[in-house]
Amino acid sequence: MSSIIADGVLAATHKLVQQAMTGQWQDVPKTVQERRELLNNLSASASAQDRQWLGALQQAMAESDAAVAKIAPANVTLNLNPASHGPVAAAADTPSSAAVDSMMELLRQSR
Structure with missing residues (x-):
């Protein structure tokens, strides 16, 4: 399994939690979509195990x-599809917001 994509899913989850906690709801739909794309990439490369x-x-x-x-x-349209994949709980040792943004940018560049 590609750990960089899995790390990206967790980073996007942390970013989503931060956005919700700080009231940045206008950014949440984009983050949800990015995370969904990362999980789809992870699913495509997953082995049977x-x-x-x-x-x-x-x-x-x-x-x-x-x-x-x-x-x-x-007033926030999230366009959440129940069959889609949502976020996971943020890990105890979560990266800073700048680190999350950097990880998201690296993941975009690696596609």
């Missing part, structure tokens, strides 16, 4: 999408 781990990540992200949809202000 990675499927269980990947399934757990997909379920956690779907649950998080539902939570974000519930707490988002009414």
